[in-house]
Amino acid sequence: MGDIALVYHWGPSEMDRLGLPELMDWRNRAIKQWNQVHGAKAET
Template structure:
């Protein structure tokens, strides 16, 4: 399987996992876990940040370039 050579979530222009708007957190989580926004809008900010960190980890693991 071919892996991507870039790391979407490590783009220097993106806010860190603990920052950014609620909309950015929701978009990143939904991209990886395919959860509907209605479910994510019910979560507290701390929970959204935790799930985004997990989404970042999953994305980077899946798209890691073999050395």
């Protein structure tokens, strides 16, 4: 959840509404966006 909070600036109240599969999807999106912005290599 920290990845989501860092990238999208969502607090606990926004994330509490999401189920686990949706949270995991948003976490993966946040990681991809962070890596694109900060130049990290893509995962293989």
